[in-house]
Amino acid sequence: MVVTAAGNLGRNGYATITSPGNDLYAITVGAMNTEGTPQRSNDLIPSYSSKGPTWIDFEVKPDVVAPGNLVHSLLVPGSTLAKQFPGNISSPYYIQLSGASMATPVVSGAAAVLLQHKIPAFRPTPLRRG
């Protein structure tokens, strides 16, 4: 099972999902902004989240969207990320970042749970189409 980010070229308009997000057999994930609340009623798609159809072969994607705006994630102190985005560091070992790359692990984890509970012998297409 391959889960990949749609990309962050949404401000350039449609057909901004490029490789590897344009792979037919991958689950392609766009970013979503939860506005910092658990309710779905105020969820938005950030302008940077890449939009389909896919570049070159016009496949309908992204497949799903997941929280990807100002997501807290682990940080290695002194790392390149820490140096490039010091304003995003929320505690010594955590940083807030935005993008489809932050949304993709949410779906990877969900896919792992689904595979563990629902589909013992998996292939990419059935889960994506399910």
Added chain:
Amino acid sequence: MKTASKTFPLTSIAVDSNTGKVYPSTYDMFTVGAGSLDIRAAL
């Protein structure tokens, strides 16, 4: 996909605070796909 929801507005507008440029979004299938992931519904 049966296990995703589409509780989104039809459109939204984002404004870049640095440049002032406006980015309108339409929430169609090329923007949200099947919708937001609903793992609880899937299980």
